[in-house]
Amino acid sequence: MKINWGTGIVIAFVLFISFIMFFVVRSLTDESLEHELVTEEYYKKELQFQTELDAEQRAADRGISLEVRRVEEGLMVKFPEDLIPENIKGKVFLYRPSDKQFDFEVAISLSDPYLLIPKNRLLDGRWNLIANLSYEGETYLVKQSIKF
The missing domain is CATH 1.20.5 (Single alpha-helices involved in coiled-coils or other helix-helix interfaces)
Structure with missing residues (x-):
């Protein structure tokens, strides 16, 4: 054919x-x-974006940065020494980009200038740390990408 x-x-x-x-x-x-969305309430979070930018700028202007390091017990987040630990309030949010079910939040209540996050809550790999601090009536926002 x-x-x-x-x-x-x-x-x-x-x-x-x-x-x-x-x-x-x-x-x-x-x-x-x-693939999942980065956040479920994307548009609601977009409206809060300018306040986050202002808080990040305040933290940069004041020189507030966090020292994050791995220790035997887990992850130690050290706050600046010029801040009084008892007056620092807020939350530290750990976001796992690869899987949202491992995301968690830790309230900041300090007596020492550091916060210890136990290692049983953390998996090896990349984490985004977002610290939303309130100190003497001002809010500050510090974001860091870390590897555990």
Whole structure:
């Protein structure tokens, strides 16, 4: 049987469309290709963005930075020595970019100038640390990316 040009073109189109449809169906049904949003309430968080920028700028202007290091007991977050530890309030949020089920928050209540996060709450890998501090009526925001 001899195939003419018209039949060859139709066969080529059908094979090409089948090839494309295979990859479309595969990409929609493959579990490993699913990605979550960074945050569930994206638009609500966007409205708070300017206040976060202002808090980050206040922290930079005052020279507030956190020293984060791994110790035997877990992760030690050391606050600046010029701040009185008892007056620091707020929360430290640890965000795991690869899996949101490991995200957690720790309230800041200090008697020493450091906060210890137990190692049983942390997995090895990358974490984003977001510290929202309140000190003497001002709010400060410090963000760091760490590896544990």
